[in-house]
Amino acid sequence: MTDLREHTSWVAVDWGTTNLRVWFMDETNAVLDQVSTEQGMGTLSRDAFEPALIAALAPVLSDTRVLPVVCCGMVGSRQGWVEAPYAAVPVSPLNTQNVVTVPTTDPRICAFILSGIKQVTPPDVMRGEETQIAGVLRAYPDFSGCICLPGTHTKWAMVSDGKLTKFNTFMTGEIYALLSKQSVLRHSVDGAACDEAGFVQGVRTSVAAPEMVAASLFGIRAGDLVLDRMGDVSNGLLSGYLIGAEIAAMRNDLNSSPVVIAGASKLSALYAQALATIDISADIHDGEACTLDGLIAGYELLKDTI
Amino acid sequence: MTDLREHTSWVAVDWGTTNLRVWFMDETNAVLDQVSTEQGMGTLSRDAFEPALIAALAPVLSDTRVLPVVCCGMVGSRQGWVEAPYAAVPVSPLNTQNVVTVPTTDPRICAFILSGIKQVTPPDVMRGEETQIAGVLRAYPDFSGCICLPGTHTKWAMVSDGKLTKFNTFMTGEIYALLSKQSVLRHSVDGAACDEAGFVQGVRTSVAAPEMVAASLFGIRAGDLVLDRMGDVSNGLLSGYLIGAEIAAMRNDLNSSPVVIAGASKLSALYAQALATIDISADIHDGEACTLDGLIAGYELLKDTI
Incomplete structure (x- = not known):
């Protein structure tokens, strides 16, 4: 456990409506360990998010440094921890203008939420899937075509020149x-x-x-x-x-x-x-x-x- | 009440999944009175149908005659009182071959269930709506065209020459x-x-x-x-x-x-x-x-x- 605390250099968080998923990452972006709880966005009041995250991070928190925490998903919705306004298509699925820094009270973490993406015509929204699309583009930077993300709300996203152009x-x-x-x-x-x-x-x-x-x-x-x-x-x-x-x-x-x-x-x-x-x-x-x-x-x- | 008992010459029953609706009819087919309960087909075990009907008919039952009771709806389904096999399109929405006589134990009633209708290609079924279609045809015997029956499960039925030819x-x-x-x-x-x-x-x-x-x-x-x-x-x-x-x-x-x-x-x-x-x-x-x-x-x- 001491090793985990020592070697975790940042934390990746997929925080959806029903689950909180946490990966402890080393400096080479390899996964050291992961935990998952049912403390999803839908179960938490606004002031319960930070305590839920701190509890999940207990194995790696340290008083001697500030741990970066990067979150995606419904945690950034209006009913979530902090509202992260939607970026509008066409847009890169990830960019520095579309990240919200969460005002946390615990000094051992600094937390960020990656924004969702909206489309006005026809109206559509995503929160979390933009991060999956960014994941596909990390593996295939030159990908142009359609990315299908099946699930409760399946998304079909058109990608071209590194940008999400439209989705359904x-x-x-x-x-x-x-x-x-x-x-x-x-x-x-x-x-x-x-x-x-x-x-x-x-x-x-x-x-x-x-x-x-x-x-x-x-x-x-x-x-x-x-x-x-x-x-x-x-x-x-x-x-x-x-x-x-x-x-x-x-x-x-x-x-x-x-x-x-x-x-x-x-x-x-x-x-x-x-x-x-x-x-x-x-x-x-x-x-x-x-x-x-x-x-x-x-x-x-x-x-x-x- | 004595008048009602005396003048009721038959009883009309619409017995669906959630409701039992009863009309007391005189010999001119005018409505004398009506009652409705929530003892629908979905709430009754097989041996509970006759007692539920007898209770609803209490105001008009008499030991001195046998009261005809004509029923339509889900009461004739496999989970109902007695299964009334589907007639197959093309077919008249009402005909004597498609009526089931219910073996009742109470000697004061004789009960009939009007059959539902099935279609094999493409597969479809109705129970109760065929009686509504027969009602439209009673008012317009020469009607040919489409009868739309909106509801939980909306039916669109094509009628021609007095027969239901297909439905959806x-x-x-x-x-x-x-x-x-x-x-x-x-x-x-x-x-x-x-x-x-x-x-x-x-x-x-x-x-x-x-x-x-x-x-x-x-x-x-x-x-x-x-x-x-x-x-x-x-x-x-x-x-x-x-x-x-x-x-x-x-x-x-x-x-x-x-x-x-x-x-x-x-x-x-x-x-x-x-x-x-x-x-x-x-x-x-x-x-x-x-x-x-x-x-x-x-x-x-x-x-x-x-």
Whole structure:
């Protein structure tokens, strides 16, 4: 533990709505250790953020130096620790104008929050995903194309010349959870596996006739009643219809663009499979690794100013 | 009360998932009285249906005759009182082959359940709405066109030569409730009024580019954050995007068809307004009155066989 305290030269923090994730980093940007708690932004009142962070940092805090802490995510929202105003597209996903220094009371840390990004037309916002995009760009500085960040609110971001030019958020993950657990469809899909053929069929249906997505959903329940369809096929169809609707909406932007998917492995694989139905191949990266890479890029940007 | 018991010649029952609605009818098919309870199909075990009905019929039961009871709705589902197998399209919404006689133990009633209707390609089902359609056809026997039945699960049914030829169910009401009360959009729309201009804008957007519906939803939240949009505009947009998606899906079937909307008045008015954006006018009928008219048509069909 003494070694950890001694060798930690800064701390990377992904502070979302439901979780607080902390990496203890050495001077070469290697991870020495990491901790995670459920003290997400959504569970904390404004004055509870600093104590929550200090508690998580206990293994590495020292009275003899000031530890830089670089944070991203919903911690910078209006309901968060300190509001970090959105930067507007087109913009580099990371830059020194878009970092907020948090007025902390504990002298052992200096904390920074990386801003989210907004788009006015059509309106859209991100907080945290810009850091994942910066992580992808740290690995591929010359990347131009589309970065897909699947999750509760999936983002499709167009990147060109190091800048995020536009993006689009889909509530697919949240809608999937509501439909599969709380709607009439729960009788047909809750707890079932995701059948691959059903998934591909759902994607193809949505891509071919996106105006029919709203009409297709109840057919999942009816197919169960009328055709005795299996639960895993129903579940595959539900995922396929919803992710297929994203592909249909993004299709014009995806022509001849390289695509990178950065997310959790199972979900990323589903998105890659959906893209394959329109003959687009995608490179998959681990979403958490991209977040950390983006926080490292943020620290590199900031460290000369600290 | 004696008069009511004496003059009731049959009973009409709309027994759905959440409510039991009973009309006491005289021999001219006029309503003498009505009662409603929350003992819907979803709250009852199989052996609780008859006692619930008997309790509701207490004011009119008599030991000296057998009272006909004509029921429609989810009471005939697999989880209901007695399963009434679906009739398959194309089919008359009411016919003697599609009525189930319930084996009751109380000698004072004879009870019938009107069957629901299924469609195999694409899979779809209805229970209760077929009776509303029969009600519309009782008033307009020669109607050919589209009957829209807005609600939790909105149905659009094509009718021709007295038969239901095909139909399409949209989970719009249920999805609206989930999104407005439980998703991230609740922060922007919960409890707000429905702004008319926002609604029309939402409908037009979905009709013009149905592939963008999934992309538009998160924009409701983002528009609140980025543009300080009012809650009632956000709520109008949400309703508009969802109902507009129905119009987009149904559009090809609606060309030059007359349209009847049968539902609750506020919701019916929204659907009429949505149809007006593509220059289709619709006649609005009260949905509950259509249910009762359909039950009357069912009784007229059955009474010679009782």
